[in-house]
Amino acid sequence: MTDPKEHLIDWLRNAYAMEKQAESMLKAQASRLEHYPMLKGRIEQHLDETLSQQKLLEGCLDRLGSGPSTIKDLTARISAMGQAVGGMMVSDEVVKGGMAGYVFEHFEIASYTALIAAAKSVGDTETQRCCETILPQEVEMARWLLEHMPEVVTAYLERSAAGEEAKR
């Protein structure tokens, strides 16, 4: 028998590790991009959103009594998340990076959808509210990446065909 709240805390910790991974991926992508200013700008905007998402999750974990004492656990989760996601997601090329970003946003969408359901079950309205604040930001980022994929690909192919640097 496990208290549903324990599962909620477990999944919240994973979401926190996921957002740390998001931060490092978005930072790496934004710093690499040179020839795709719109994409770079959108990534930087989502990086800001990601940092406030981390704050919201920290607040939820603190409230649930899962704060500083679990730093070691969080570090382990963050490195596990990095290994799980790293190989597949990290690319120094803009089109592959865009695809990876789209996949990652959907991982986030699934995570927050699960957390909202769990928070509702537990009756934790504050965690529910936080996750309902975050979810639309992930949905919007995924939507934006998909919408702009064709123009990124076109620009990439044109630059590459002209002998210009296209990857970043």
Ligand code: MG
């Ligand atoms: Mg996020």
Ligand code: FE
């Ligand atoms: Fe995101």
